[in-house]
Amino acid sequence: MTDINPDDKDVSEHVRISRRKFLGSSAILAGAATTGAAAALLTPAAQASTGNSSATVELGELDEYYGFWSGGHQGEVRILGIPSMRELMRIPVFNVDSATGWGLTDESKEVLGENAPLNGDCHHPHMSMVDGRYDGKYVFINDKANNRVARIRCDIMKTDKITKIPHVQAIHGLRVQKVPYTKYVFANAEFRIPHPNDGRDIDSPENYRTMFSALDAESMDVAWQVIVDGNLDNTDCDYTGKYAYSTSYNSEGGVDLVGTMRDERDHLVVFNIKRIEAAIKAGKFTTLPGSDVPIVDGRKGSKLTSYIPVPKNPHGINTAPDGRYAIANGKLSPTATVIDLHKLDDLFAGKIKPRDTVAAEVELGLGPLHTAFDGRGNAYTTLFIDSQICKWDIEKAIQAYNGKKVNYIKQKLDVMYQPGHNHSTMGETRDADGKWLISLCKFSKDRFLNCGPLHPENDQLIDISGDEMKLVHDGPAFAEPHDCMMVHRSKVHPRKIYKRDDPSFATTVARAKKDGVILEQDNKIIRDGKKVRVYMTSIAPTYGMNEFRVKQGDQVTVIVTNLDQIEDVTHGFCLVDHGVGMEISPQQTASITFTADRVGVHWYYCNWFCHALHMEMRGRMLVEKA
Numbered sequence: 001m002t003d004i005n006p007d008d009k010d011v012s013e014h015v016r017i018s019r020r021k022f023l024g025s026s027a028i029l030a031g032a033a034t035t036g037a038a039a040a041l042l043t044p045a046a047q048a049s050t051g052n053s054s055a056t057v058e059l060g061e062l063d064e065y066y067g068f069w070s071g072g073h074q075g076e077v078r079i080l081g082i083p084s085m086r087e088l089m090r091i092p093v094f095n096v097d098s099a100t101g102w103g104l105t106d107e108s109k110e111v112l113g114e115n116a117p118l119n120g121d122c123h124h125p126h127m128s129m130v131d132g133r134y135d136g137k138y139v140f141i142n143d144k145a146n147n148r149v150a151r152i153r154c155d156i157m158k159t160d161k162i163t164k165i166p167h168v169q170a171i172h173g174l175r176v177q178k179v180p181y182t183k184y185v186f187a188n189a190e191f192r193i194p195h196p197n198d199g200r201d202i203d204s205p206e207n208y209r210t211m212f213s214a215l216d217a218e219s220m221d222v223a224w225q226v227i228v229d230g231n232l233d234n235t236d237c238d239y240t241g242k243y244a245y246s247t248s249y250n251s252e253g254g255v256d257l258v259g260t261m262r263d264e265r266d267h268l269v270v271f272n273i274k275r276i277e278a279a280i281k282a283g284k285f286t287t288l289p290g291s292d293v294p295i296v297d298g299r300k301g302s303k304l305t306s307y308i309p310v311p312k313n314p315h316g317i318n319t320a321p322d323g324r325y326a327i328a329n330g331k332l333s334p335t336a337t338v339i340d341l342h343k344l345d346d347l348f349a350g351k352i353k354p355r356d357t358v359a360a361e362v363e364l365g366l367g368p369l370h371t372a373f374d375g376r377g378n379a380y381t382t383l384f385i386d387s388q389i390c391k392w393d394i395e396k397a398i399q400a401y402n403g404k405k406v407n408y409i410k411q412k413l414d415v416m417y418q419p420g421h422n423h424s425t426m427g428e429t430r431d432a433d434g435k436w437l438i439s440l441c442k443f444s445k446d447r448f449l450n451c452g453p454l455h456p457e458n459d460q461l462i463d464i465s466g467d468e469m470k471l472v473h474d475g476p477a478f479a480e481p482h483d484c485m486m487v488h489r490s491k492v493h494p495r496k497i498y499k500r501d502d503p504s505f506a507t508t509v510a511r512a513k514k515d516g517v518i519l520e521q522d523n524k525i526i527r528d529g530k531k532v533r534v535y536m537t538s539i540a541p542t543y544g545m546n547e548f549r550v551k552q553g554d555q556v557t558v559i560v561t562n563l564d565q566i567e568d569v570t571h572g573f574c575l576v577d578h579g580v581g582m583e584i585s586p587q588q589t590a591s592i593t594f595t596a597d598r599v600g601v602h603w604y605y606c607n608w609f610c611h612a613l614h615m616e617m618r619g620r621m622l623v624e625k626a
Contacts, residue, residue, distance in 0.1 A: 054083070055083040055084070055085075055461060055463070055472040055473055056084075057081070057083065057084040057086075062081075062489065063081030063082055063083065063084050063086070063489065064082065064083065064435075064488065064489060065081070065082035065083070065425055065436070065486045065487060065488055065489060066079060066080075066081070066082070066486070066487050066488075066489055066492050067079065067080035067081070067082045067438070067484055067485070067486045068125040068127070068139050068484060068485050068486075068487070069125070069459075069477070069481050069483075069484040070122040070123055070124065070125050070141060070481055070482045070483045070484065071090070071093070071095075071120075071122050071479065071481060072121065072122055072123075072479045072480030072481050072482050073119075073120075073121055073479045073480050074095055074120075074122070074478070074479045075092070075093055075094035075095035075118075075119055075120025075121070075122055075143070076090050076091060076092050076093050076094075076095050076097070076120075076122065077090070077091040077093055077122065077125055077139065077141055077152060078090050078091070078481070079091065079157065080484075082425065082436055082438075082461070082486050083436055083461060083472070083473075085459070085461055085473050085475045089157060091152055091157055091158065091159065092108075092159070093120060093122065093141060093143075093150045093152070093159045093162075094112075094116075094117075094118065094119065094120025094122065094143045094146070094148065094150065094162070095118060095119065095120060096118050098581055099581075099583065100582065100583040101581055101582025101583055101590065101592060102159075103118050104579070104580070104581065104582060104592055105582045105590055105591060105592045106507075106508065106557065106591040106592060106593055107504060107505055107507070107508060107590060107591065108159075110507060111159055111160060111161065111162055112162060113162065113164070116146070116148075116162065116164075117145075117146050119145060119146070120143040120145055120146065120148070121143060121144040121145035121146075122141050122142065122143060122144075122482065123141075123142050123144055123172060123173075123174070123482040123483055124141065124142055124172075124173065124174040124175070124234075124482070124483045125139050125140070125141045125483065125484065125485055126139065126140055126141075126174060126175055126176050126185075126428070126485055127139050127140075127154070127176070127485060127487055127491075128140070128176055128181075128182035128217060129176055129177075129178045129179075129181065129182050129429065130180070130181045130182075131178075131179060131180060131181070131430075132178045132179050132239045132323070132429055132430040133429050133430055133431055133491075134426070134429055134431075134487045134488075134491045135181075135182075135491070136154050136487070136491040136492040136493055137153075137154060137155075138151050138152060138153060138154060138182070138217065139151075139152040139154060139485075140152070140174060140176060140185050140217075141174070142171045142172065142173075142174040142187060143171065144170050144171055144172050144190070145170075146164075147164060147165045147168055147169060147170065147171050147189070148162055148163060148164050148165065148171065149162070149163050149165065149171060149174065149185060149187050149215055149220070150162045150163075151217075151220055153504075154492055154493075154494065155493065155494055155495050156494065156495055156498065156502070156504065157494055158504060160503070160504060161220040162220075163215060163220045163221070163222065165187060165189065165213050165215075165222060166222065166225075166288070166290055166291040166293060167195060167196070167197070167211060167225065167288050167290070167291070167293075167295070168189030168191075168193070168210065168211050168213065168225075169189060169190075169191040169193050169210075170189060170190040170191045171187050171188065171189055171190075171213075172188050172189070172190040172232070172233060172234070173186075173187070173188035173190075173232060173233055173234035173235035173246060173247075174186065174187050174188070174235065175235050175236050175237055175244070176217070176237075177217075177237055177241060177244070177273075178237055178238070178239055178241070178319075178429070179238075179239050179240060179241040180241055182217045183216070183217060184214040184215065184216065184217060184223065184244075184273075185214070185215040185217050186212070186213070186214055186215075186235050186237060186244050186246075187212075187213045187214075187215065187235075188210075188212060188213075188232035188233065188234070188235050188246050189210045189211050189212070189213065189232060190210065190231050190232055190233065191210060191231065192205070192208035192209055192210045192230075192231060192250070192253070192255075193208055193209075193210070194207055194208055194209075195209055195227070195288055196288050196289050196290075198289070205253060205254075205255045206253060208253070208255075209227050209228065209229070209299070210227075210228060210230070210231060210232055211225045211226060211227055211228065211295070212225065212226040212228055212232060212235075212244075212246060212269070212271060212298065213225045213226075214244075214273075214276075222291070222293045223293075224276060224277075224280055224285070224293065224294045224295070224296065225293055225294070225295045225296075226271060226276060226295070226296055226297075226298035226304065226305065227295060227296070227297050227298055227299060228246075228248065228269055228298050228299060228305065229248070229251065229253075229267075229269075229299050229300050229307070230248035230249060230250050230251045230253075230266065230267060230269070231248065231249050231250040231260075232246045232247070232248055232269070233246065233247040233248065233249055233314065233315055233316075234246065234247050234315060234316045234317050234370075235247075235317065236317045236318055236319045236326060237319070238319060238323060238326070238341050238344070239319070239323030239430070240323070240341075241273065242272070242273055242274060242344070242345075243270055243271065243272060243273065243341070243344050244270075244271045244273060245268055245269060245270045245271065245317060245326065245339075246268070246269050246271070246317065247266075247267075247268055247269075247310075247314040247315060247316070247317045247328055247329075248266055248267045248268070248269045248307070248314070249266045249313040249314060249315075249331075250266070250313075251263055251265075251266045251267055260313075261313075261332075263312075264311070264312060265309040265310060265311055265312065266309075266310060266311075266312060266313055266314055267307040267308060267309060267310060267314075268307075268308040268310050268314065268317060268328050268337070268339065269298070269305055269306075269307055269308075270305060270306045270307075270308060270344060270347070271298065271304070271305055272303075272304055272305065272306075272348055275303060275304050275348070276296055276298075276304050279296050279304060280294045280296065284296065303348075306344075306347050306348060306354055307354060308339065308354040308355065308357055308358070309354060309355055310328045310330070310337045310358075310361075311330045311332075311333035311335050311337065311361070312330055312331065312332040312333040313330075313331045313332040313333075314328045314329060314330055314331060314337070315329050315330075315331040315368075315369045315370070316328075316329040316369050316370035316371060316421070317329070318370060318371040318372065318373070318428075319341070319428075320373050320379070320394065321373050321375050321427065321428075321429065321430055321431075321432040323341065323430075324340065324341060324342060325338050325339060325340060325341060325359060325394060326338075326339045326341055327339075327371040327379060327381070327394075329368040329369050329370060329371055329381060330368050331367060331368065331369060331384075333368075334363045334364060334365055334366055334367075334368065335361050335362060335363050335364065335368070336361070336362060336364055336368050336371065336379075336381055336397075337358055337360070337361045338358065338359040338360040338361070338362070338394065338397065338398060338401075339357050339358060339359065340357050340358070340359040341357075343356065343357045344357065359398050359401070360394075360397045360398040360400070360401035360402075361401060362392075362397045362400060362401055362408060364381050364383065364390045364392060364409070365381075365383035365385075365386045365388060365390050365412065366383055366384075366385035366386045367382075367383050367384030367385035367386065368381050368382065368383055368384075368390075369381075369382045369383075369384050369419070369420055369421070370382050370420065370421045370422055371422075372422045372423050372424040372427045372437060373424060373427045373432050374424055374427070374432060374433075374434030374437075374464055375426075375427070375431075375432030375433060375434050376434050377393060377394055377395060378391055378392065378393055378394070378410065378434075379391070379392050379393075379394050380392075380422060380424065380437055380464065380469075381422075382415075382419035382420060382421070382422045382439065383412075383419070384418050384419060384420065384442075385418075386412075387414060387415055387416065387417040387418055387419065387441075388412045388413060388414055388415060388419075389412070389413045389415055389419065389422065389437070389439055389462065389469060390409060390411075390412050391409070391410045391411045391412070391413070391464075391469055392408050392409050392410060393408050393410060394408075396408035411468055411469055413462065413469045413471065415439045415441055415460050415462075415471070416441060416443075416444065416445070416446075416447055416458055416460065416474070417441055417442070417443045417444070417445060417458075418441060418442040418443050419439045419440065419441045419442070420440050420441070420442050420482065420483075421440045421482065421483040421484065422437060422438060422439045422440065423437070423438050423483070423484050423485055423486055424436065424437045424438075424464065424486070425437075425486045425488070426486065426487065426488060427486075428485060431488075433488075434464055434465060435463075435464065435465050436461060436462065436463065436464065436465075436486065437461075437462040437463075437464045437469070438459060438460070438461060438462070438484055438486065439459070439460045439462060440457070440459055440477075440481065440482070440483065440484065441457060441458040441459070441460060442457060443455070443457065443458070444456050444457055444458035444476060447474055447476070448474075448476045456476035456477055456478055457476070457477045457478075457480065457481065458474060458475070458476060458477070459473075459474075459475045459476075459477050459481070459484075460473060460474055460475070461473035461475070496567035496586075497565060497567055497585070497586040497587045498585060498586065498587040498588040499587065500520070500587055502588070504588075505588065505589040505590065505591075508559060508589050508590075508591050509589065511533075511559075512535065512559065512589075515533060515535075517535045519535065519537075519559070519561045519589055520537070520561060520563065521537070522535055522537075523535060523536045523537055523544035523545045525548055530551075530553060530554050530555055531554070531555045531557070532550050532554045532555070532556045532557070533556075533557045533559060534548050534556060534557065534558045534559065535559045535561075536558070536559070536560055536561075537560070537561050537562075537563050538560055538561070538562050538563065538564070538571045538573075538584060538606070538617075539562075539563045539564055540564055540569050540571070540610045540611035540613075540614075540617070541606070541610065541611035541612070541613035541614055541616055541617040542617060543560070543604075543606075543617065543618075543619050545619060546619045546620070547619050547620040547621070547622060548619075548620075548621060548622070549621075549622045549623075549624060550596045550621065550622075550623055550624070551596070551623070551624055551625070551626045552596060552597065552598070552599050552623055552624065552625055552626045553595065553596070553597065553626050554595070554596045554626075555593065555594075555595055556593065556594055556595070556596050556621075557591055557592070557593040558573060558575075558580075558591065558592055558593075558604075559589065559590075559591040560573050560582075560584050560589070560590055560591070561584070561588070561589045562584040562585060562586055562587060562588050562589075563587070564586045564587075564610075565586055565587065566586060567586060569586055569610050569611070570583060570584065570585045570586065570608045570610065571583075571584045571606050571608055571610050571617070572584065572606050572607035572608035573590075573592070573604060573606070573607070574604060574605055574606075574607035575594070575602060575603075575604045575621060576602060576603050576604070576605070577602065578594055578602065579594070580592055580594050580604075581607055583608060596621065596623045598623060599623045599624060599625050600623055601620055601621075601622060601623075602620065602621040602622075602623060603618055603619070603620055603621075604618060604619050604620070604621060605617065605618040605619075606618070
């Protein structure tokens with residue numbers, strides 16, 4: 001724990017108490033639990049309401065914010081209500097989900113791609129913006145394990161596009177262009193590889209490079225890529241639309257731990273978007289085998305980029321809501337570097353040197369990883385090794401860096417334990433409101449009932465609306481939920497039922513038209529040799545077809561259209577013992593394809609509770625010998 005001057009009255013009393021000393025002995029803790037002091041120390045995690053904000057959501061009331069959580073190794077995105085911390089929904093992305101049929105249905109396979117691996121490592125969910133404010137249209141998420149970026153439509157909360165990024169390995173940092181709108185989604189590739197990676201340079205690490213990629217947010221095509229030095233980590237962009245920037249470690253070009261730790265400084269790589277676009281328009285780019293994506297050279301010395309030296313293996317990079325500063329977090333240095341974004345124009349004009357953009361470099365504690373903002377001039381930085389959130393004043397930090405004797409650290413709050421990402425409500429936008437902060441802690445240890453050697457991680461909700469941070473909630477989370485973002489509910493407008501012309505099942509609709517089927521009313525079988533298409537409707541509590549016959553070995557596609565118009569009457573189609581199951585929400589059409597490989601009677605049923613006679617909503621597939 002970082003030492004604090006005991007005479008500093010600006011620092012809260014509980015900052016000076018070591019959690020490790022307090023929790024170091026269960027016997028001491030048990031003996032102290034009856035005292036007022038111990039009870040006071042245990043209070044924050046149990047409180048439902050502190051400061052000026054209430055974490056209590058009364059019966060019949062709605063949460064104020066949507067929280068979009070990365071599902072980590074589950075390959076999904078989770079929606080939480082803030083401040084209740086209730087999990088509301090899971091959106092399958094890179095995974096198979098038996099509840100909805102994602103990865104099983106024809107529509108989801110079209111999005112995933114036939115040969116796409118159905119595992120993922122989701123890290124960074126971010127919502128599209130207009131003029132630096134969330135627009136509620138899309139959420140984007142990366143898959144580090146398979147070099148993919150996915151897009152979720154927020155009107156139906158379903159994944160509608162997945163793009164494989166060429167020429168890279170390990171898509172990690174991801175952010176959206178803030179201004180004037182989300183034209184691009186920026187994605188970092190972390191690991192250095194040869195280009196092309198065709199075996200010719202596998203033993204020549206000096207020829208390894210990585211890339212910064214920009215995707216067109218609407219088409220989800222890769223618009224361009226930039227070759228860079230070092231390993232890219234996290235990324236963000238400014239509020240002018242001119243610049244994006246990424247932390248970069250391993251400036252040494254090493255391929256092992258020792259080789260990546262030699263130098264005292266690494267870099268923040270700044271990308272000049274207009275110059276990159278101009279270079280591509282002028283034809284000053286190359287391509288690599290396997291794609292026609294234009295690639296420009298952004299290595300050191302390029303006029304398209306600038307490399308700002310910052311301390312030791314920097315990790316997170318976060319832009320303050322006022323657009324003036326970005327904070328690069330040191331990770332292996334106890335410091336955060338404040339970059340003055342207003343100086344980037346002069347930097348690219350050659351008027352100043354890269355380090356002249358540094359407004360401050362100040363010590364916060366051990367292991368700074370990520371910084372969030374409250375819109376009131378305060379920054380909140382996770383200290384991984386200290387297991388703390390550090391609240392500090394940006395302007396005072398700049399004053400201290402320039403020699404003025406001023407205390408810029410306002411408070412340090414213990415969290416349990418080793419926090420990675422943190423996010424404040426609306427904190428990545430101009431609308432940062434300073435109400436809530438989430439600390440996503442990498443270890444939970446003693447926080448929850450033991451369920452075996454694999455422990456959950458711990459999401460902690462912190463009230464930042466008052467002068468002091470106050471912890472109000474502990475919540476276990478499974479499978480490395482790496483990051484999150486929180487948006488006010490006024491920005492998000494999901495549909496209650498599908499529109500019949502929804503593009504998510506447009507391919508299925510086109511196939512039905514070709515078969516001469518009116519999905520909204522027909523229940524019929526189309527036989528095309530060994531391919532059989534079974535069209536049926538559903539209205540609670542019946543399917544439009546109680547049975548259908550096929551031959552053994554037929555490839556069967558079942559297409560169901562839910563004609564119910566009541567928002568909570570979702571149906572399912574589950575065929576027993578065939579690995580077939582899918583969700584069909586009101587007014588949705590969904591389809592699934594399988595092989596009828598066994599003769600006999602096979603029942604199908606509605607696997608989403610829909611009606612008092614839900615159990616009776618079923619039918620038979622009768623499979624005859626071929």
